[in-house]
Amino acid sequence: xxxxxxxxxxxxxxxxxxxxxxxxxxxxxxxxxxxxxxxxxxxxxxxxxxxxxxxxxxxxxxxxxxxxxxxxxxxxxxxxxxxxxxxxxxxxxxxxxxxxxxxxxxxxxxxxxxxxxxxxxxxxxxxxxxxxxxxxxxxxxxxxxxxxxxxxxxxxxxxxxxxxxxxxxxxxxxxxxxxxxxxxxxxxxxxxxxxxxxxxxxx
Ligand code: ZN
Numbered sequence: 293x294x295x296x297x298x299x300x301x302x303x304x305x306x307x308x309x310x311x312x313x314x315x316x317x318x319x320x321x322x323x324x325x326x327x328x329x330x331x332x333x334x335x336x337x338x339x340x341x342x343x344x345x346x347x348x349x350x351x352x353x354x355x356x357x358x359x360x361x362x363x364x365x366x367x368x369x370x371x372x373x374x375x376x377x378x379x380x381x382x383x384x385x386x387x388x389x390x391x392x393x394x395x396x397x398x399x400x401x402x403x404x405x406x407x408x409x410x411x412x413x414x415x416x417x418x419x420x421x422x423x424x425x426x427x428x429x430x431x432x433x434x435x436x437x438x439x440x441x442x443x444x445x446x447x448x449x450x451x452x453x454x455x456x457x458x459x460x461x462x463x464x465x466x467x468x469x470x471x472x473x474x475x476x477x478x479x480x481x482x483x484x485x486x487x488x489x490x491x492x493x494x495x
Contacts, residue, residue: 293460295322295404296451297348297377301440301466308469317442317450320394322377322464326404333495335402336476340380343474346467347425347433347482350375351444352409353461360452365445366412368457373409374423374482374489377464378402379471406462407482407490419443426481427472435468 299318300306306313328334336343350373357368377398384397415421424434437443442450447463474480478494 293324293458293462294455295324295326295462295464296455297322297398297464298442298447298451298466301442301447302435302468303439303441304469305467305471308471313441317447319451319454320398322399322404325401326399328402328405328492332402333493334376334378334405334474334480335495336474337380337400337402339400340383340397342380342382344379344381344471345425345427345433345474345480346377346379346471347423347435348375348377348464348467349373349421349423349435349437349444349484350406350409351448351463351465353448353457353463354459356456356458357448357452358456360449360457362445362449365448368448369444370412371409372412372415372418372421372484374407374484375462375464376405376425376480376482376490376492377467378404378474381471381473404464405490405492410484410487410489422485424483425470426483427474428479429481432472433468433470437465439468440465
């Protein structure tokens with residue numbers, strides 16, 4: 293399986309990193325080796341001094357598709373979850389400066405937390421999903437899918453022009469504002485509406 297990540301999909305996060313608003317979705321991949329095993333901690337890697345959390349809604353693909361029309365995109369997923377796209381911001385800034393690919397900052401081992409999933413039928417409106425991240429019991433990020441620059445159906449259609457989507461593939465749909473550095477012993481807890489989707493310790 294593969295993990296397809298969308299960058300710069302919330303304008304408040306684009307502003308906090310002083311990035312420019314893209315004319316098309318920013319897309320990058322993480323390998324399956326980036327996923328944190330169930331019930332494991334997040335371990336800060338030795339190569340970075342600035343690991344940021346990015347909480348994101350995650351779409352799980354349940355049907356093979358290519359060149360998917362936006363109108364039919366909802367037939368390609370049945371579950372929405374919550375995860376963290378861990379980012380070595382110091383490494384990423386360095387790579388951006390050199391105009392190099394981002395993988396070392398985004399796709400490293402344990403850079404991807406995948407929490408629980410909820411059947412999409414449980415949501416009244418997929419374009420109004422509230423989600424949030426607490427760090428040490430304090431709210432640090434909160435978002436709503438209504439603020440996505442590209443909605444879930446548009447993202448599925450867009451990325452499937454480039455990558456065949458396969459069963460089990462995950463799409464990380466971008467992070468809202470509030471990203472910050474994690475420190476050893478931090479506790480990260482993610483919520484969709486009021487349901488807890490994950491709890492993760494930083495080591
Ligand atoms: Zn992200």
